[in-house]
Amino acid sequence: MDLNEFVTSFADQFDETDPEEIQAETRFHDLDEWSSLMGMSVIALAKTEYGKTITGKELRECVSVEDVFNLIASK
């Protein structure tokens, strides 16, 4: 898994947020567009792109985009 690729894929899940705004250290829960539906998109991303299962609870405990990357990598 590559962190930069993951950050790009993560940013792709958003429709209105400028991809530039999303970096490895971004606190994604604070983004205006973040919602529980976005959470589903990230769970789907983990599953479809990496074949890994992450839970809503684990995602909620992540602070930065890199935390999500590490979570998926640890699975």
Next chain:
Amino acid sequence: MTNEELVREFPEWSVEKVAQKVGVDSRHLAADDETAGDMAEKAARKLFAEYGVSPKDIDFLMLCTQSPDYFLPSTACILQDRLGIPTSAGAFDYNLGCSGCVYGMAMAKGLISAGIARNVLLLTAETYNKYLHPQDKSNRSIFGDGAAACLISTDGFAEIGEFALGTDGSGANNLIVKTGASRQKRATGYFVEDDEGHIWYDDYLYMNGGAIFNFTLDAVPAMMKEILGKNGLEKDQIDYFVFHQANKFMLNTIRKVCVLPKDKFYINLSTTGNTVSSTVLIGLKDCMDKQAIKPGDKVMVSGFGVGLSWGGTVLSF
């Protein structure tokens, strides 16, 4: 109820976003005094009229619902009388959600193969909206009330193939209405914040979206493989896939995980929402009307959700 009407109650919400993501523009709501039994009766009468079926020929009636008219008797017994089905017919309700239509097909096929019945009326009806908390915008955007009717007989236009069925009761809490039945009869008024930050009200329908989503993405690809194996078919021999219309986003993800072509994969819940056990039958009817399904086609149907429960088969048109 349209998204515009819904968003009026949740001004912080974007109409377009809801519609785009879950794929629902409007959904039907049962009236306060309208039950799943009432809607099932209407669906049955439409079936009788459209296909020239006489209720006198029905010798078995089954109703799939999780919102029965009464604790007892079975709503199906009441419908036998209301629909003018002979008293010599068997009738019962069964309690399943999104997998219910496929289980109905399996049971009807069993009754017919065993020579117990010849004309089974399968009804699916659900009024989940009566179980939803007024503030539960997520589920209110997804679920629509609805009913469907189907006749399963010794002959017809679609032969029911072999089934793959499954159950995992360890996930029961992920989609549940906790109070009102025997375990906890009285409402508790209790609520707690769940893992994802949603409020879980004891007295209303609760869905752990992430858990259901992950369950589906694990169960459906495995089920698809099993259905193909049991029917001796390869994936590319299936002409059309009509899966439970949970929501557009989930269906698109399932399609990607199962590697299915877009043009063979049915997604249409824009004017109905997720009608739980009725989505597959409503979808099949829609496909037949639009000639997306034609004679000679092999169609994979599947349902998955509350229970947790899943099932699927192949219909040969």
